[in-house]
Amino acid sequence: MTKKQLIMEEALKLFAEKGFELTSVQQITDACGISKGAFYLSFKSKDELISSMVDHFMRQLIIQVDQVVRDVENEEEILYKFYTTIFTSFYKHADFAKFFVKEQMKSFDEELFLKSQMYIAEMDKTILSMIEKLYGDVIEETKYDLIYTINGLVKAYSHLFVFYNLPLDADALAKSLVEKTNILAKHMTKPFLTGELPLVNESPVNGKVSKEYLMEVIEQNIKEVEGEIEKESLQLLKEELLIPTLSPAIVKGLIRNIEKEPVCQWTAYVLEDYFGFTDNIKE
Amino acid sequence: MTKKQLIMEEALKLFAEKGFELTSVQQITDACGISKGAFYLSFKSKDELISSMVDHFMRQLIIQVDQVVRDVENEEEILYKFYTTIFTSFYKHADFAKFFVKEQMKSFDEELFLKSQMYIAEMDKTILSMIEKLYGDVIEETKYDLIYTINGLVKAYSHLFVFYNLPLDADALAKSLVEKTNILAKHMTKPFLTGELPLVNESPVNGKVSKEYLMEVIEQNIKEVEGEIEKESLQLLKEELLIPTLSPAIVKGLIRNIEKEPVCQWTAYVLEDYFGFTDNIKE
DNA sequence: TTGACACCTGACTAGTTAGTCATTATTATA
């Protein structure tokens, strides 16, 4: 475990307990058994720590949910898998869920707020593609309402185990919410969110992640990754970003090379999005 | 406007903007144009301010919603009125809604957390009585799920105008959510929350508010209120609490005497609950 | 005009915090 990971884990426990502002860097380093100076070797500031934590957990969650939605063979099972995945992740990372609910709001840091919004929008995108696949044209008019309703259900029921520490019966909960979702998809006729409104929830990067953002993520990965294949793949992908020359098959292959490496999973995810490989179903 | 009100209003703006911890007493008093010392003449501490704020706004909301649920003649309209009331209040007090979502969590102050839970449980009680009145035995098995779903919908859709500052079309939103609620009440067959679970959400005072709490609230009111009738009514109600001697009609009349006074509304509300007048419908 | 009173002020105390940096310890290399 790297020092960064150690700090993030210990900090998360303290943040969930007392909140971000009321946890001092000193308390974090004490919990880690390191000095205050060592903290600043891993993170430029306390704000950078919180920002890294949001990246770490939200990326993990989005990648997981996206995998489920794209890979499940049996269409009937997608919704069920979606709910179990999301609740299992919330349950496992209850500390982060607690912390995220508490601090996601526009406060003390505009940048962090926008980042959170970006991840939430990314999740909404995945939910949208899921319900379009499931219900097709039937929900054309009501799909944005369905996204909001699903989010509401997840939020409301998360409370049970995130804040009351109840044990989670993910199976029963998912089955119950699958029923609710199906009922609403089938019968809803009066959507509140008509075409124009939901734009507010679009990704701040307008659906496409920016080239600059991808460059940044890739360069970060090049520093972190060990294997030579992975390093070279990242290097080639970076050049492809600047001047496109390679064929789709080669690009896809390069992404394949890095997608198993944990630190590169997010990069692989956003690159697939950027190069338009998002509609592939597990072969 | 009293000094207390002034401080609460200015503080609320700052809290919604930057959060509780990052707003200093100095900043609040600067915004009010008063000195730091003056602040401590109105509130014993910064914590007491936040606690008073939660009391103020949550009591207002609960009284409003309760009135709607109990007074609306046309049963068809209850749900619609419920949603419009709650969203209009959230919209009007967006600052508080923002602040409450952010700070309601178990953090930095166990007492405040319990207080928030108590108000939330109180609201759940009102919702329960509303849906029982509306759907009767049909939802016997699913009523707790319905409460959670309603809460989820309110939370999810509040975001639109609380955090994105969108204008609120309360009429359209309420109509849309009424439909969703009706659909779920009619078709839901797989509740997640079976009889045992929802106990966690019961009021910490076990359904009945404690005598001590009532005494405290009444004594506070006696100090604040002007009118002689109101003062005497409160005094008699206090004695009735200690040794019950008066007939229900007299007690009810005494409560009537105080329920128009803004500072006494909450007291009237909890006293009605305590003396068992909660099932009365507007005559 | 005087004195009594409630109201108000802001400099002050005692404490905490994020972040720095000269110094020391550890490890790798030659």
Add this chain to the structure above:
DNA sequence: TATAATAATGACTAACTAGTCAGGTGTCAA
């Protein structure tokens, strides 16, 4: 073993905080 490079330390700074309190201000009635 000697030297260079890297990692880690914790005392320190500068800034901020909640809450206090000795003294000031304005407003009454006598």
